[in-house]
Amino acid sequence: MWATSHLGDETVALIGTDPIGHPQYAWKVVQSLEAQGGGSLFVKTHPNSTNLWVDSPLNPDEEIASSVAVFDMTKPDAPYKVIPIAALAGIKDGARRAVQGEYNKAGTEIWFSVWNGKDKQSAIVVIDDKTLKVKKVIKDKRLITPTGKFNVFNTREDVY
Secondary structure (H helix, E strand, C coil): CEEEEEECEEEEEEHHHHCCCHHHHCCCCEEEEEHHHHCCCECCCCCCCCCCECCCCCCHHHHCCEEEEECCCCCCCCEEEEEEEEHHCCCCCCCEEEEEEECCCCCEEEEEEEEECCCCEEEEEEECCCCEEEEEEEEECCCCCCCCCHHHHHHCCCCC
């Protein structure tokens, strides 16, 4: 199964990717989920997690852009939970766009960037994947719109 978000609306498409085991669903949308709004750039999951994380940093609504939606994929029809990433970072002013969740190798935590203006504070927020609670907030004056914090192992090994 593969997931992709739609930039222009709140839809997240779940696409079947197993032509051998489930040929009737291969390369077809098998389910659509509604996240909190359009403007999503990244969705992320991990084989050791039951969560699907969806950002919306390009959404014009400040609260949506500064938070992420998390779906429990053992109950995909259940409502998603909203995690207010920028608020959890303690950042109160500026654009505060929560973006690009990236799992650690074990799939136990997910790291989100808080993009902000170059003269405003940015951060990286580490969330415990099981409890959905903050494990750590990384702030530094040299951290400006943090982007590209890809886990090299997960990227190289195609862990999604």
